[in-house]
Amino acid sequence: xxxxxxxxxxxxxxxxxxxxxxxxxxxxxxxxxxxxxxxxxxxxxxxxxxxxxxxxxxxxxxxxxxxxxxxxxxxxxxxxxxxxxxxxxxxxxxxxxxxxxxxxxxxxxxxxxxxxxxxxxxxxxxxxxxxxxxxxxxxxxxxxxxxxxxxxxxxxxxxxxxxxxxxxxxxxxxxxxxxxxxxxxxxxxxxxxxxxxxxxxxxxxxxxxxxxxxxxxxxxxxxxxxxxxxxxxxxxxxxxxxxxxxxxxxxxxxxxxxxxxxxxxxxxxxxxxxxxxxxxxxxxxxxxxxxxxxxxxxxxxxxxxxxxxxxxxxxxxxxxxxxxxxxxxxxxxxxxxxxxxxxxxxxxxxxxxxxxxxxxxxxxxxxxxxxxxxxxxxxxxxxxxxxxxxxxxxxxxxxxxxxxxxxxxxxxxxxxxxxxxxxxxxxxxxxxxxxxxxxxxxxxxxxxxxxxxxxxxxxxxxxxxxxxxxxxxxxxxxxxxxxxxxxxxxxxxxxxxxxxxxxxxxxxxxxxxxxxxxxxxxxxxxxxxxxxxxxxxxxxxxxxxxxxxxxxxxxxxxxxxxxxxxxxxxxxxxx
Numbered sequence: 001x002x003x004x005x006x007x008x009x010x011x012x013x014x015x016x017x018x019x020x021x022x023x024x025x026x027x028x029x030x031x032x033x034x035x036x037x038x039x040x041x042x043x044x045x046x047x048x049x050x051x052x053x054x055x056x057x058x059x060x061x062x063x064x065x066x067x068x069x070x071x072x073x074x075x076x077x078x079x080x081x082x083x084x085x086x087x088x089x090x091x092x093x094x095x096x097x098x099x100x101x102x103x104x105x106x107x108x109x110x111x112x113x114x115x116x117x118x119x120x121x122x123x124x125x126x127x128x129x130x131x132x133x134x135x136x137x138x139x140x141x142x143x144x145x146x147x148x149x150x151x152x153x154x155x156x157x158x159x160x161x162x163x164x165x166x167x168x169x170x171x172x173x174x175x176x177x178x179x180x181x182x183x184x185x186x187x188x189x190x191x192x193x194x195x196x197x198x199x200x201x202x203x204x205x206x207x208x209x210x211x212x213x214x215x216x217x218x219x220x221x222x223x224x225x226x227x228x229x230x231x232x233x234x235x236x237x238x239x240x241x242x243x244x245x246x247x248x249x250x251x252x253x254x255x256x257x258x259x260x261x262x263x264x265x266x267x268x269x270x271x272x273x274x275x276x277x278x279x280x281x282x283x284x285x286x287x288x289x290x291x292x293x294x295x296x297x298x299x300x301x302x303x304x305x306x307x308x309x310x311x312x313x314x315x316x317x318x319x320x321x322x323x324x325x326x327x328x329x330x331x332x333x334x335x336x337x338x339x340x341x342x343x344x345x346x347x348x349x350x351x352x353x354x355x356x357x358x359x360x361x362x363x364x365x366x367x368x369x370x371x372x373x374x375x376x377x378x379x380x381x382x383x384x385x386x387x388x389x390x391x392x393x394x395x396x397x398x399x400x401x402x403x404x405x406x407x408x409x410x411x412x413x414x415x416x417x418x419x420x421x422x423x424x425x426x427x428x429x430x431x432x433x434x435x436x437x438x439x440x441x442x443x444x445x446x447x448x449x450x451x452x453x454x455x456x457x458x459x460x461x462x463x464x465x466x467x468x469x470x471x472x473x474x475x476x477x478x479x480x481x482x483x484x485x486x487x488x489x490x491x492x493x494x495x496x497x498x499x500x501x502x503x504x505x506x507x508x509x510x511x512x513x514x515x516x517x518x519x520x521x522x523x524x525x526x527x528x529x530x531x532x533x534x535x536x537x538x539x540x541x542x543x544x545x546x547x548x549x550x551x552x553x554x555x556x557x558x559x560x561x562x563x564x565x566x567x568x569x570x571x572x573x574x575x
Contacts, residue, residue: 013047020045036259037414038216040376046368064268064361065323066286072359075352076317077104077324079135079290080345083336085110085443088122095127097338103345105133105164107326110443113141116148129156133164135290135324140177142169143187150195159194168202168250172225172398174211181395185233188246199288200246201229206292208403209252212411212448212573215263219381220388221403222249223270226287227385228394230278240278241285248288251322253313255297258373260316261364264289266378268321273382290324291317295444298333299451300437301458302427306330311347318357319364334438411448412573418450419556419567428454429556432489436462453556453570458492460563468495468562469513470546474520480546481519487550491559505529515562516543 020029032044065071080103082094095106129152138145146160146167153159160167171181188200203225205218213221226247233243251267253260271287293313298306307330317325325348329340351357364370388397397403417423424430428451437455470484481497488495496511498504508516508530516537518526523534523543537543552558560567569575 013045016045036215037410037417038214038377038380040216040373040380042373043369046372064286065321066288067323068361071321071323072361075358076322076348077133078102078345078348078352079105079107079133079324079326080341081107081109081326081328081332083110083443084108084123085112088119091123092125092127094341095123095132098341098345099127099132101342101345102349105135105166105324107135107137109137111136111138111141111145113144113148116145117151120148120152124152129153130158130163133166135166136168138168139173139175140180142167142180143183146187146195146197150191159192160197161194163198165197166199166202166248167197168204168248169200170202170204170207170225171229172221172394172403173204173207174404176398178399181229181232185229185236185238188233188243189236189238196246198246199248201226201243202247202290203229203249206250206252206290206294208407209254209294210296210447211404212296212407212409212414213403214410215254215259215377216380216384217406217410218252219263219267219270219377220384221394221406222251222267223274223381223385224388224394224397226271227274227389230274231393232395241280244275244278244280244285248290250290250292251317252294252296253291253317253322253325254294255309255312257312257316257319258370259377260291260313261320261370262373262377264291264317264320264322265362265370265374266381269374269378270382270385288324289322290326291320291322292326293317293328295328295332295447296449298328298330298449299425299428300333300440300455301451302433302435303331303334303437305427307343307347308426310344314347314351315357318351321362333440333444335441407448408573410573412571414450415453415567415570415573416554418453419554419571421555423450425451425454429490432486432492434489434492448573448575452575453560453567454490456567457490457556457560457563457565460560460565461492464563466493466514466562467512468493469508469511469516470495470497470519471508471516472497472499472519473525477519480550483550484517484519484546487555488559490556491562493559493562500526500530505533508533513537514542517546517549518543519546 017029021027029044034042036042080098082091082098084091098106136142136145149165150160153163169180169184170176171184188196203222205222208221209218226249229247230240230243234240249267251263267289268287272282275282275285293310297309310327310330314325314327327344327347329336329344331337331340388394391397391402414423418429427433468488470481485495498507516534522545523531523538534543549555549558557567
């Protein structure tokens with residue numbers, strides 16, 4: 001049998017450059033290099049041979065999940081969300097539905113405090129509390145909910161410490177009270193050991209990602225949050241080795257596969273630096289990473305595309321070695337259903353059982369691009385984390401609004417790219433879907449989604465459709481007509497196209513357009529009758545050429561103006 005080498009002879013970097021240059025018709029391969037939204041370089045071509053692999057000491061932190069043996073044998077923990085804003089009986093039905101389909105942990109969202117202790121028996125009926133993981137998302141209500149679950153655990157002849165209960169307290173989350181950290185640490189010090197959850201604290205980078213933070217900012221936030229918790233705990237004489245074992249992080253997984261992989265690896269590397277600074281063994285204090293699919297990337301327009309985004313995001317978390325993975329249903333923004341939730345959890349089962357992605361630890365290790373991307377994200381995040389520390393740490397950043405300022409600015413810059421057409425979303429502003437779509441539920445309205453700006457324009461256009469007339473003088477419309485139709489389709493608008501023949505000036509009057517676009521030439525070249533018909537529109541500034549519209553720096557805002565909308569909140573990062 002011939003060797004692989006004989007079948008696939010090695011190629012030099014020069015060979016690759018020559019092939020890429022030929023595909024670019026003589027262009028420079030470096031012209032494909034780009035910068036991400038953090039300003040980090042992403043090259044078109046990486047040389048594996050020139051990349052120095054990490055040392056064995058660093059590998060444990062960069063590559064390994066908390067429990068490598070379990071990861072290989074059983075896969076990661078499938079942690080699926082359940083909206084707990086319904087009756088206890090309905091919550092129980094949803095929980096059992098998830099558990100019966102192989103979900104390991106239930107992520108409770110929107111759980112109310114009102115008589116929670118009294119509702120828990122019905123909510124947890126037929127649920128083996130010691131075996132099923134419970135993942136709280138309780139915000140400032142978390143301490144009361146911990147108490148309710150601790151009491152329920154005792155009645156079930158167990159305790160929180162022996163269960164798979166995740167309190168997930170984040171004292172620096174977007175809406176966290178200033179005294180939450182002090183209350184949580186006081187509980188950690190005074191409560192019986194059995195009443196302290198395994199995951200007492202969790203830095204919720206996922207939440208700040210959904211508020212707009214970039215990948216670098218999100219990782220830096222997690223590191224700053226965890227460091228502050230450790231620092232405040234040590235100030236109260238809590239052993240950092242003990243406290244570190246009750247800490248974890250929630251990281252957002254984007255539609256960018258490689259970014260998701262690198263984020264998980266870079267976060268572990270940064271956590272390793274913190275643990276080493278405490279004089280502890282990083283391999284004994286691995287950070288549990290909960291990879292949650294980004295909601296910021298979701299759209300209500302053509303929501304089925306969200307399934308594809310989710311699959312790519314989960315793949316990034318799986319290859320990156322996340323310990324837990326979560327995916328909301330593709331239609332969660334407008335109200336999910338049994339099918340949507342089933343598809344979300346089955347995606348993970350496919351990745352584990354059919355794709356076998358859990359059977360290898362750090363499968364992307366040694367890939368030049370992944371290693372370089374991990375290094376860049378890690379170093380940039382560490383630098384941002386250091387600046388947060390210089391400015392007073394996470395407490396100061398939370399109190400002064402620094403975290404929110406970072407998120408707002410990033411969201412505003414992201415919107416600017418979308419408005420200019422430099423950020424594309426499939427089904428939204430790329431190959432836009434013309435179907436109607438539902439409004440976003442109140443629970444999700446605070447998320448700063450780029451697609452929300454387009455959705456707002458589409459909703460307004462559906463309520464009061466603008467009358468748009470495209471006039472063509474030449475026999476051949478050229479490429480402009482298709483481009484204009486595509487642009488208006490983004491806003492859910494359907495222009496009328498009319499070929500001028502010298503006899504249709506009356507038709508323009510009858511059309512009563514809100515906007516007239518001249519596809520070719522200029523208005524001075526029109527005959528007298530047509531100029532007379534268009535005169536009121538010209539005086540009112542309701543005419544323009546196809547060239548000027550297609551050349552507009554922010555075409556989305558031009559569409560918004562047609563339906564009387566201002567997108568300034570998106571421009572400022574407030575929406």
